[in-house]
Amino acid sequence: MSERARDFLHLCWIAILEEVGNYYKEGNGIKYRNVQRRPGKYVAKEDGVWQRKRFGEDQEAFVLNAFVRHLGVMLADTDLWHPNWCEPEIIRGSSLNMPSLTESKFDSIVFSPPYANRFDYFESMKVELWFGGFVKEKTDLQELRKSSLRSHLSSDLARDQEEFETLEQLIELMDRSASSWRMGVPNLLRGYFSDIVEVLRHCRDKLDSGACYVVVGNSAFGGMIVPSDTLTAEAGLRAGFREADIWVTRHLTVAPQQRASLAGLEGFMRESVVVLRP
Numbered sequence: 001m002s003e004r005a006r007d008f009l010h011l012c013w014i015a016i017l018e019e020v021g022n023y024y025k026e027g028n029g030i031k032y033r034n035v036q037r038r039p040g041k042y043v044a045k046e047d048g049v050w051q052r053k054r055f056g057e058d059q060e061a062f063v064l065n066a067f068v069r070h071l072g073v074m075l076a077d078t079d080l081w082h083p084n085w086c087e088p089e090i091i092r093g094s095s096l097n098m099p100s101l102t103e104s105k106f107d108s109i110v111f112s113p114p115y116a117n118r119f120d121y122f123e124s125m126k127v128e129l130w131f132g133g134f135v136k137e138k139t140d141l142q143e144l145r146k147s148s149l150r151s152h153l154s155s156d157l158a159r160d161q162e163e164f165e166t167l168e169q170l171i172e173l174m175d176r177s178a179s180s181w182r183m184g185v186p187n188l189l190r191g192y193f194s195d196i197v198e199v200l201r202h203c204r205d206k207l208d209s210g211a212c213y214v215v216v217g218n219s220a221f222g223g224m225i226v227p228s229d230t231l232t233a234e235a236g237l238r239a240g241f242r243e244a245d246i247w248v249t250r251h252l253t254v255a256p257q258q259r260a261s262l263a264g265l266e267g268f269m270r271e272s273v274v275v276l277r278p
């Protein structure tokens, strides 16, 4: 079997872990299927019973079926690949270190960064990271968290920050008694948009023509909307792009606990494609 085919199957295996495993993603983390939530506590489910209920009598067949079904989905996707994508080059590394990863120029760049919403993907994806072989020790996971883009509070918030006047004006509007203020969200936002400017500078260097498409969603903290789409557009101009457009694609719902403080601003909770042209 070629290395590429093996990688394809490995990716399929990682993609079905949640379906065939004893955990599921919820909120900002994972929950276990072998316990049941009761008011104020978790109660263990009877071993051997919950597994039969979820996976049926033949657990091996359950896993195999899930694998084959998902492989079908992945193969169907390949029909949509562009003919030029037959020889893709996959580079593993951080977008913050792009210059050291490749010397190639790109025709266009499409990406969706983590949103500025405090969501810690390293928590919710830790099973996939371990089973996928991306982390081998607990310290590897900590290292990844620290070096990642500053979208969550476990990243390295002490790294350098760029001045961003528009962001500072928005931070001024935040409710200082809100829990997000106490948790250090203003500093997180400063780190986040500094990282976005840095990534976009690298993207700018890689493009002579074409465009950079960034899919990003806005978020809300302390009674204030973080308009990540307009801030990303501004970050793009700062990074050296000549033109920025925002295509609003859909509206996001406001969490029930934020509805009162965001009354009248709900329209700004949206997901957009920011198009940056060199």
Ligand SMILES: C[S@@+](CC[C@H](N)C(=O)[O-])C[C@H]1O[C@@H](n2cnc3c(N)ncnc32)[C@H](O)[C@@H]1O
Pocket: 111, 112, 113, 114, 115, 121, 122, 148, 149, 150, 151, 152, 155
């Ligand atoms: C908004 S999702 C986009 C996912 C995918 N590109 C898509 O369009 O469905 C952001 C992705 O960035 C990665 N990610 C999450 N947190 C990160 C962080 N702090 N630093 C770098 N990458 C992160 C994860 O792979 C996550 O799925």
